Amino acid sequence: MELTQLKMVQAVARFGSIARAAEQLHCVPSNITNRLKQLESELGTPLFTRVGRGLKISPAGEIFLGYSERILALVDEARRAVDSQAEPSGLLRLGSIESCAGGRLPPLLAEYHRRYPQVSVELITGTWSQLFEELRHQRIDGALVAIDTLPAKLQQTVLYHEPLVLISSDGSAPIHNASDLQGQHLFMWPAGCPYRRALENWLGKHGLDLPITGYASWGTIIGCVSAGAGVSLIPEGVLERYAQSSTLRVQRFSDLAPVDNRFVWHQDVQQHRARDAFAQLLRETLGA
Template sequence: MELSQLKMVNAVARTGSIARAAEQLHCVPSNITNRLKQLECELGTPLFTRVGRGLKISAAGEIFLGYSERILALVDEAKRALDDQAEPSGLLRLGAIESCAGGRLPPLLAQYHRRYPKVSVELVTGTWSQLFTQLQQQRIDGALVAVDTLPPRLKQTVLYHEPLVLISSAGSAPIHSASDLQGQHLFMWPQGCPYRHALENWLARHGLNLPITGYASWGTIIGCVSVGAGVSLIPEGVLERYAQSATLNIQRFSDLLPVDNRFVWHQDVQRHNARDAFARLLQEHLRA
């Protein structure tokens, strides 16, 4: 078993194709095919199954993939430990919830690219639970989330307090207090979203128990509100992204508490120049 074979397994698992994996690894497809067959013979089990013209990782392959990612991450950490003062370079795998990815993050990513051109950044979006799973499996190096309860082996730092605003369509009646929401249709992310939790807590403090329709997309939620279908509570950073495309009334309430956004990483990866440089950039511009 060689590190090059582990990289091949990871590339095929990500792309679902030997041809695309070969492009990423700058080798010929036949080399990957032969090396994977050798590895499967050594392990005594198939790592992939063919589905149409592509490949899907097998149940045994999923188990092996978790170990291979950890091994490769440990190898990278060993290299970084010997060159701790070097300029950040290599691959940085980031995750973010949609409100961060579409709100505060884009200008910071652009600045990071200018400051550290030798770093190649990969960004995935997902729910906080999905991102925590990827962090625990060391499939990503860091994540931006908005929850404060962490699974084992993850560490965090608070970056900024995200203000929350209530939005309604420009043609609807003004909303001056929580009681004005009676009879309104509320749109929010599904259960588990920290912003939905903030909305439910705010309504409960005012003695309101209103039905909420869950959509897992800020674009869909804001689109429904802008055409007068109802109201929603959104992070201010998301509002900035959609302000040009939606006609909205915006209300701020002093008792609507902000939500803390946090940067999270795996505690076992103590040194990661590219990740640590990104964390410093986040703190420089977003520190609460």
């Protein structure tokens, strides 16, 4: 059993295709096919089953994948540990919810690239549950989320309190208080989003139970509001990234609590110089 085979198992499980795994690992598909057959023969059990034109990981493969990811993570940590005095380098895999990726994050990434040019950064966006799953399997090194309930084995640091603002189209009537929302069409992310929960809590505090249309895109939500279709609650850091912001009416309410944004990582990966340098930059710039 070799590390190369573990990386192949990881890649095939992720992409469900030997061809796509070969592209990711920069090798020919036949090499992966042969090495996986050798590994399955050594283990005495199939790791994948064929489904249509793709591959699906088997129950035994799921168990083996968990160990593979832990082994590969420990190997990476061992390399970093013996090179503890070196400048951050290599690959940093980050995840972020869309509100942070489109709001606070771009200038921070630019500063990080300036400070640590030897680090190659990969960024994915997703919901907090998707990012937690990526962290659980150690497919990313850290994530920016806005939820305070973490699964086991994840650690966090609170970065900043994101103010929330109510937006409506520039031609609509002003909204002076929550009761003015009666009869308005509300747009927000689908259920489970911490910003939606903040909106629902605020409405509940004022005795309002209004229907909310869920769209999983700030761009779509802001576009609908700008077109006069309704109103929404938006993280302040997101708003300035959209051209429509100049055509919106923005209102702030003192009883509308901000949402904590956090940086989260897997506790089993204790040493990761590129990740730790990024976390330090986040604390310096956004520290609550």
